[in-house]
Amino acid sequence: MSIELKMPALSPTMEEGTLARWLVKEGDTVSSGDLIAEIETDKATMEFEAVDEGVITQLLVPEGTDGVKVGTVIAIIQGEDDDATAAPKAAAPVAAKEPKPAAVAAAPAPAPVTTPVATPSHCSGDRIKASPLAKRIAANSGVDLAGISGTGPNGRIVKADVERSTKNTVSAELVEARPTADSRPSTGSGLTVDGGDIPHEVVKLSNMRKTIARRLTESKQQVPHIYLTVDVRLDALLKLRGELNASLEPRGIKLSVNDMLIKALGLALIQVPKCNVSFAGDNMLQYSRADISVAVSVPTGLITPIVTDAANKSLSKISTEIAELAGRAKEGKLQPHEYQGGTASISNMGMMGIKQFEAVINPPQAMIMAIGAGEKRPYIVDDALAIATVMSATGSFDHRAIDGADGAQLMKVFKELVEKPLGLVA
Structure with missing residues (x-):
């Protein structure tokens, strides 16, 4: 049977961590006690050991991924008593469960998270209909417009649609108030509140x-x-x-x-x-x-x-x-x-x-x-x-x-x- 490897709680207060590095690859055979990954908590990087034997069939979380919640399935092991050559169930990346009986499987499945099943009304081929302000807000917030349903004319995405999607009106206000590159207000020394033209780099915070x-x-x-x-x-x-x-x-x-x-x-x-x-x-x-x-x-x-x-x-x-x-x-x-x-x-x-x-x-x-x-x-x-x-x-x-x-x-x-x-x- 397939065995789910879940993000471990490496301390009593740990709620999430970073999967810093995989020490195995898909197809590797592991035994109980083998080191399979390095997990970064808020205080240290710790090694994660396998507790079962089998073949690694899927690595579901890429190494370097932040904010992985405790209990999230991060890999699948095929037990040694199973057919290790059987392909893993790609349709269920967060749980390696057996397929449901036909009578149950007829129930409607949840919509995929990453890609819409049907092309929304605001999409025409590769073109997405959205107002310039909505596009700027989405870009500032890291939002994929393809996953948003527009409420404007002919399904056009407008500002309110993006704000509702992100549930973050602060980013919309920042974008709306931001001047163009040619007319940024100066603080007296040519500096702007968002860093502007000051040489800088964005440093990712550690856990x-x-x-x-x-x-x-x-x-x-x-x-x-x-x-x-x-x-x-x-x-x-x-x-x-x-x-x-x-x-x-x-x-x-x-x-x-x-x-x-x-x-x-x-x-x-x-x-x-x-x-x-x-x-x-x-x-x-x-x-x-x-x-x-x-x-x-x-x-x-x-x-x-x-x-x-x-x-x-x-x-x-x-x-x-x-x-x-x-x-x-x-x-x-x-x-x-x-x-x-x-x-x-x-x-x-x-x-x-x-x-x-x-x-x-x-x-x-x-x-x-x-x-x-x-x-x-x-x-x-x-x-x-x-x-x-x-x-x-x-x-x-x-x-x-x-x-x-x-x-x-x-x-x-x-x-x-x-x-x-x-x-x-x-």
Whole structure:
């Protein structure tokens, strides 16, 4: 029998993905466990294995196709017990089901999606009757006029027909308002709002970038952010880091400042549990473990691998774990459980010279710590003005879940742990 291979859900939240690459071709014989495709999710590119044996008779989704919904049939396998030479059913590209009995097959079939069965009244041979405005709207929206029924004189396609087809009056308004190339209004520097004659290229968004755009927009729209900043003296932490690295050198481990800040945030969340929470409508999730999501920049955007139970891990363990997770993150090889979840996040842009910034909360988490650069500044040390290495740390808190006073307490504890860093190794 024919076996349908469907777009898999490679993570609990995955709704669609990109079929990045086929690893087989039609006619290939596969066994259970063979790799057949690479699927790109919003966070990583993952391999898809066959779970049945047989011959690949149809690849229904071309490689590189975006927005393939979970559950969509992407290929057909002919089971080994069947006649593998039988031609696949071309009339049913989305399901390899047996033909219906004659009495049932007499029911009217749905119209094909891609090509009209009969030539519409607005088509005359290869010529389509449409108003110039309707043609411009269709071209701007990527709409095929051949699939639209015209309501104008003699079946002519008019503006309203295209708008009704696309269900997008915005594109029609943009086209209608757009001036001709010879009369485009200038903004004062010869620029136009649609790019006009400015040299540019259209860059296709990756699934990761689409997800980042959607989730962070939702965060800023739905989560009331409160920002709290403290200046933290780093001299003692830097001194301890140097001593620890000297002792860890034979083991090939080199601690970064960020490794130590991850540990400090984990401990602070355990000491101030009111900040180790998630807002859940009528409920609050109170976490007893601090899992820290660490922002890592990758070529396609940003991903946050997780250091689980950061408060109870040694600095050397955190360091080796982060190095390994960050490396696989940049290769797109993280598993969903390694970047989904977490109770709070840390984002460090100090290595790029950023003095201070306010990070956007990553729901359902309720806080994120933004770390700025450590720099020499005038600072009061033992009641006297001195020069110290100081960084600014800004906590972003979900005010629905965390009161300002509790956020301030977390920042206070974090500052103390960094300025008296022996607590990180105790």
